[in-house]
Amino acid sequence: xxxxxxxxxxxxxxxxxxxxxxxxxxxxxxxxxxxxxxxxxxxxxxxxxxxxxxxxxxxxxxxxxxxxxxxxxxxxxxxxxxxxxxxxxxxxxxxxxxxxxxxxxxxxxxxxxxxxxxxxxxxxxxxxxxxxxxxxxxxxxxxxxxxxxxxxxxxxxxxxxxxxxxxxxxxxxxxxxxxxxxxxxxxxxxxxxxxxxxxxxxxxxxxxxxxxxxxxxxxxxxxxxxxxxxxxxxxxxxxxxxxxxxxxxxxxxxxxxxxxxxxxxxxxxxxxxxxxxxxxxxxxxxxxxxxxxxxxxxxxxxxxxxxxxxxxxxxxxxxxxxxxxxxxxxxxxxxxxxxxxxxxxxxxxxxxxxxxxxxxxxxxxxxxxxxxxxxxxxxxxxxxxxxxxxxxxxxxxxxxxxxxxxxxxxxxxxxxxxxxxxxxxxxxxxxxxxxxxxxxxxxxxxxxxxxxxxxxxxxxxxx
Amino acid sequence: xxxxxxxxxxxxxxxxxxxxxxxxxxxxxxxxxxxxxxxxxxxxxxxxxxxxxxxxxxxxxxxxxxxxxxxxxxxxxxxxxxxxxxxxxxxxxxxxxxxxxxxxxxxxxxxxxxxxxxxxxxxxxxxxxxxxxxxxxxxxxxxxxxxxxxxxxxxxxxxxxxxxxxxxxxxxxxxxxxxxxxxxxxxxxxxxxxxxxxxxxxxxxxxxxxxxxxxxxxxxxxxxxxxxxxxxxxxxxxxxxxxxxxxxxxxxxxxxxxxxxxxxxxxxxxxxxxxxxxxxxxxxxxxxxxxxxxxxxxxxxxxxxxxxxxxxx
Numbered sequence: 001x002x003x004x005x006x007x008x009x010x011x012x013x014x015x016x017x018x019x020x021x022x023x024x025x026x027x028x029x030x031x032x033x034x035x036x037x038x039x040x041x042x043x044x045x046x047x048x049x050x051x052x053x054x055x056x057x058x059x060x061x062x063x064x065x066x067x068x069x070x071x072x073x074x075x076x077x078x079x080x081x082x083x084x085x086x087x088x089x090x091x092x093x094x095x096x097x098x099x100x101x102x103x104x105x106x107x108x109x110x111x112x113x114x115x116x117x118x119x120x121x122x123x124x125x126x127x128x129x130x131x132x133x134x135x136x137x138x139x140x141x142x143x144x145x146x147x148x149x150x151x152x153x154x155x156x157x158x159x160x161x162x163x164x165x166x167x168x169x170x171x172x173x174x175x176x177x178x179x180x181x182x183x184x185x186x187x188x189x190x191x192x193x194x195x196x197x198x199x200x201x202x203x204x205x206x207x208x209x210x211x212x213x214x215x216x217x218x219x220x221x222x223x224x225x226x227x228x229x230x231x232x233x234x235x236x237x238x239x240x241x242x243x244x245x246x247x248x249x250x251x252x253x254x255x256x257x258x259x260x261x262x263x264x265x266x267x268x269x270x271x272x273x274x275x276x277x278x279x280x281x282x283x284x285x286x287x288x289x290x291x292x293x294x295x296x297x298x299x300x301x302x303x304x305x306x307x308x309x310x311x312x313x314x315x316x317x318x319x320x321x322x323x324x325x326x327x328x329x330x331x332x333x334x335x336x337x338x339x340x341x342x343x344x345x346x347x348x349x350x351x352x353x354x355x356x357x358x359x360x361x362x363x364x365x366x367x368x369x370x371x372x373x374x375x376x377x378x379x380x381x382x383x384x385x386x387x388x389x390x391x392x393x394x395x396x397x398x399x400x401x402x403x404x405x406x407x408x409x410x411x412x413x414x415x416x417x418x419x420x421x422x423x424x425x426x427x428x429x430x431x432x433x434x435x436x437x438x439x440x441x442x443x444x445x446x447x448x449x450x451x452x453x454x455x456x457x458x459x460x461x462x463x
Numbered sequence: 464x465x466x467x468x469x470x471x472x473x474x475x476x477x478x479x480x481x482x483x484x485x486x487x488x489x490x491x492x493x494x495x496x497x498x499x500x501x502x503x504x505x506x507x508x509x510x511x512x513x514x515x516x517x518x519x520x521x522x523x524x525x526x527x528x529x530x531x532x533x534x535x536x537x538x539x540x541x542x543x544x545x546x547x548x549x550x551x552x553x554x555x556x557x558x559x560x561x562x563x564x565x566x567x568x569x570x571x572x573x574x575x576x577x578x579x580x581x582x583x584x585x586x587x588x589x590x591x592x593x594x595x596x597x598x599x600x601x602x603x604x605x606x607x608x609x610x611x612x613x614x615x616x617x618x619x620x621x622x623x624x625x626x627x628x629x630x631x632x633x634x635x636x637x638x639x640x641x642x643x644x645x646x647x648x649x650x651x652x653x654x655x656x657x658x659x660x661x662x663x664x665x666x667x668x669x670x671x672x673x674x675x676x677x678x679x680x681x682x683x684x685x686x687x688x689x690x691x692x693x694x695x696x697x698x699x700x701x702x703x704x705x706x707x708x709x710x711x712x713x714x715x716x717x718x719x720x721x722x723x724x725x726x727x728x729x730x731x732x733x734x735x736x737x738x739x740x741x742x743x744x745x746x747x748x749x750x751x752x753x754x755x756x757x758x759x760x761x762x763x764x765x766x767x768x769x770x771x772x773x774x775x776x
Contacts, residue, residue, distance in 0.1 A: 097740070100740070101739045101740055104739065104740065104741075104742045105739060105742075107742065108742050108744055129526055130526070130742070214722075215721050215722025215723075216721035216722065240527060241527045241528075270722070272719060272720060272721050272722060275718070275719050276608070276611070276613075276614075276719075277611050277612070277613050277719065280613045280614060281613065284613075417526065418526070418741070420740050420741055421741055424725070424726050424736075424740075427721055427722065427725070428722075428725045430722060431634070431721070431722030431723060431725070434722055435634045435722075457525070458525050458526040458527060459525035459526060459527030459528035460526070460527055
């Protein structure tokens with residue numbers, strides 16, 4: 001009897017444990033399924049329960065979506081309100097790298113990815129080569145083709161295939177502090193040579209640092225190298241096994257050396273960007289310029305820059321050039337909406353990718369609050385946008401004077417299919433340049449060797 | 464024993480065999496049922512993932528060319544990979560500096576707190592332990608701010624002497640910056656373990672020692688420390704395992720100092736980077752196992768060399 005009871009107890013305990021385990025796994029399962037693929041026609045808004053947003057039209061099919069724009073909720077609500085065919089179930093799983101890591105894991109697992117995902121244009125080849133993205137040309141590309149410029153499309157295309165819908169861009173320019181420039185009697189430098197002279201002048205007069213070389217923003221270094229004529233990656237998806245890697249050509253070396261020298265002479269700081277340390281430096285006028293993209297004012301405002309006694313201290317000028325006779329405009333950041341290959345209904349997902357953040361209301365909210373620099377020509381050609389007097393720049397018509405011309409002149413880039421590795425390698429070597437242990441040219445050689453080895457290891461033929 | 468007596472009657476013997484078998488079976492079953500819940504969790508959450516990781520580590524997946532079985536190639540690569548080797552060398556060096564530092568601090572505090580009994584001692588004990596109760600992430604972020612030259616206290620302190628504050632997140636000093644964070648976080652925890660061991664010593668021993676003319680210092684060195692040697696050994700093993708798997712602090716300080724702390728700063732970070740950022744789950748698993756091998760070898764060697772010497776000093 002006693003034995004019986006004990007056995008019963010033990011069995012019960014075991015069952016309980018099993019239940020706990022089962023509950024655990026089924027819970028985890030449903031969590032990933034929320035971001036995942038249950039979205040075909042069979043799943044409607046009634047069943048989608050794990051969305052951050054509330055779905056209004058519950059009988060429509062649902063497309064799952066990951067994204068992190070600060071006004072994402074409004075954008076998703078706008079889409080859902082205006083659309084009678086499909087509803088978006090949105091989750092914010094983190095910004096940039098955090099999201100990519102999750103997406104990468106979902107790709108490796110073969111399940112758990114959303115139908116539509118926000119990714120920066122420079123990451124598209126990384127995911128495309130793993131066949132994680134869908135070519136959306138056949139799902140209504142022609143209808144929206146003319147809404148974006150050729151540079152914008154190039155950034156989201158590989159070969160002839162289109163792997164994302166452009167949303168925002170990051171035409172680069174030089175943000176500067178008017179108070180510092182006035183005090184040391186400097187006009188915005190038009191070339192990089194003038195930039196260095198101005199930096200020297202400010203330093204000699206006991207002024208602040210002129211700029212910053214951040215190891216953690218390799219994308220800026222890459223853009224500046226491209227500006228001087230570097231072509232880091234050549235890649236033809238028709239021949240995916242072969243890749244051209246040129247990270248130590250003369251232009252790349254020159255640009256790394258240029259910034260390395262500025263840092264060595266103490267003309268620019270060497271602080272990681274997007275850190276409290278850096279932002280406090282910007283607030284306190286420690287840096288006279290900030291080489292950055294069109295979305296920077298929004299970011300800086302959000303971080304508390306340009307308020308209080310700093311109001312109206314900032315202005316923007318075009319990016320300094322190497323050859324003012326042949327100016328080159330480059331881009332940093334900017335995102336697109338891509339359809340993932342785990343989407344059960346790619347056509348429906350593509351409708352979301354094309355339609356989300358493309359309505360006037362969302363776009364206007366995005367650019368008036370400086371959350372995005374829109375690539376949609378509806379906004380880019382909107383006189384209100386072009387003529388906007390940007391309060392961060394003390395009423396300067398920054399779009400008209402600087403950013404729109406830069407965006408129009410941008411020709412697009414080819415990004416690497418192992419972007420994360422390339423950027424990590426570049427970060428490491430910029431760190432070494434900052435430390436002073438190697439020159440910029442040596443850094444370029446090391447990045448080349450490192451990335452080329454990785455490419456070979458990954459099975460590419462490197463040219 | 465009783466069953467042997469029944470040997471004479473074959474039919475009874477058979478019966479007894481059967482009965483014995485049933486009893487044994489029942490006992491076995493009961494045993495398994497009791498072990499079951501634990502075994503299930505153990506197998507599902509530890510052994511299975513380990514086995515799977517080991518399995519993964521024997522393959523290599525390329526962006527071009529797909530997955531192939533490579534046996535131990537990933538391990539060969541790991542032990543010739545400068546990133547892994549420099550990371551491993553870093554944690555070994557770090558262990559050699561940070562662990563003795565933590566143990567000495569913990570031991571000194573435990574001895575002091577054991578000798579002093581007052582309300583202040585109880586308060587101090589709590590305060591010294593407190594950093595351990597703060598989540599590692601928050602601790603790392605907090606130290607990130609304390610090290611900051613813009614809003615940390617260092618600039619003010621060094622400013623008094625007209626000097627510029629050192630950058631503990633910079634390339635030369637990051638080692639000491641991290642050693643400080645780790646000591647701050649863990650010394651209190653080790654102190655509690657040692658303190659508990661000290662409290663377990665029979666006070667009669669001290670009395671006897673005093674009668675023999677031993678002073679406070681001699682009691683501490685010759686009675687207390689030898690008697691808590693097993694506890695010291697325990698925390699040394701804890702510290703060794705924890706430090707060789709160094710991950711949290713550098714991973715979070717990386718957000719402030721990406722140029723100094725690369726993704727391959729420690730082997731664990733490198734494994735994480737390979738698996739979750741670069742999708743090289745195979746190589747990431749191999750690095751994890753290689754690191755596991757180093758930890759195992761380190762701990763085994765340590766226990767081997769300390770096994771005979773019962774007294775620690």
